[in-house]
Amino acid sequence: MKYKLIALDVDGTLLNSKREITQPVLAAIAAAKARGVAVTISTGRGFASSKQYADLIGAHPYVINYGGAQITDAKSGEIVSITTLSPELLKEAVELARSFALHIQVYDHAGIFYYDADSEWPRLYAGRSLLPGKAVGDLLRHEWDTPKALCVGDVEAIKRALPLFAKHFEGRLRISTSDPHYIEINEPNTNKAAALKKLEELLYIKREEIIAVGDDLIDLEMIEYAGLGVCMANGVDAVKAVADYIAPGNDDDGVAHVIEKFILKEQ
Numbered sequence: 072m073k074y075k076l077i078a079l080d081v082d083g084t085l086l087n088s089k090r091e092i093t094q095p096v097l098a099a100i101a102a103a104k105a106r107g108v109a110v111t112i113s114t115g116r117g118f119a120s121s122k123q124y125a126d127l128i129g130a131h132p133y134v135i136n137y138g139g140a141q142i143t144d145a146k147s148g149e150i151v152s153i154t155t156l157s158p159e160l161l162k163e164a165v166e167l168a169r170s171f172a173l174h175i176q177v178y179d180h181a182g183i184f185y186y187d188a189d190s191e192w193p194r195l196y197a198g199r200s201l202l203p204g205k206a207v208g209d210l211l212r213h214e215w216d217t218p219k220a221l222c223v224g225d226v227e228a229i230k231r232a233l234p235l236f237a238k239h240f241e242g243r244l245r246i247s248t249s250d251p252h253y254i255e256i257n258e259p260n261t262n263k264a265a266a267l268k269k270l271e272e273l274l275y276i277k278r279e280e281i282i283a284v285g286d287d288l289i290d291l292e293m294i295e296y297a298g299l300g301v302c303m304a305n306g307v308d309a310v311k312a313v314a315d316y317i318a319p320g321n322d323d324d325g326v327a328h329v330i331e332k333f334i335l336k337e338q
Contacts, residue, residue, distance in 0.1 A: 074108060075276045079326060080285035081114040081124055082250055084303055087322045092127055099327035100128050103334045113263045115249040115289050118143040119182025120200040138257050138289050139266035140218035152269060154261050155216050160244055164220050164256050165210050167239060171232045173224045177217035192223040222254035229254055247288040255289050263293035284329055301329050
C-alpha cells in the first residue's frame, strides 16, 4: 500500500516523555515528506499550543486540533472547520466537574483557556501547553463558544471520575483522555476519525492511504479508522486492542520506527 498521509498524535506519541521531538523522529518525518507523503498532527491541543510542533515537523497542509473538533490550516492558522460544545451540556459538565472538585477549563478560538479560580492545575496545564490562562471567577456567568472542555487533576482523581463522566454523558458527549491528568470533553460525534474523513475530502485521498499513530483514548477512533492504525507501546490497552500494529514507545523513537517500516522500506 502506498500511504499518502501520516497523522500523528502529539503527547505520548510524537513527543517523548521529556516533551521533545527527537532527531531520529525528525529525520524520519523529513524522509517521508521527501517521498511525497504528507505528515501532520492530530491532537487534543488547540492550534496555538500545537503550532510549535507543527512548524517543527513541517506539518502540511492541515492540522487536527481539540481532539477533532477543529481543522486548521497549518500555515495561516485559519480555521477550516470547527465544532463547539452546546451551552447546555457545557453547563452540565462544569457542574459535574465541580461535584468531583475537579478543575475544568474552556477555550477561545485564539487558544487562551479560562477557568474559575487559580490552583495548581491551571498552572500545570499552562506549563505544559505554553498557553496563557485566565481565571474568571465563575465559568457559568459567561457565554462560551468552546471546541472542548478539559478537566485537569490528580491522576487518581481523574481515574475515579473518568468512568462516571462517561456514564453520565453516554450518547450526549464524548469523554476521553489524552493524558493521565486530563479528561477530554467534546461533542458526541467529534473525534479524530471524523476529522480524518474531512481531510480525505480536502486532500482527495482514501482512508486506506492514511497511517494514524497515537497512544490514548482520544486516539482510539482514529486508529481504528485509518488504513493502518498504530498504537505506541506506551499506549493504553483499549487502544492497543484496536490497532493494526504496536510500535515501540515514545521514548524509543516509535514514530521513526513506523515511518521506516511502512514508508521508507515499503515504498
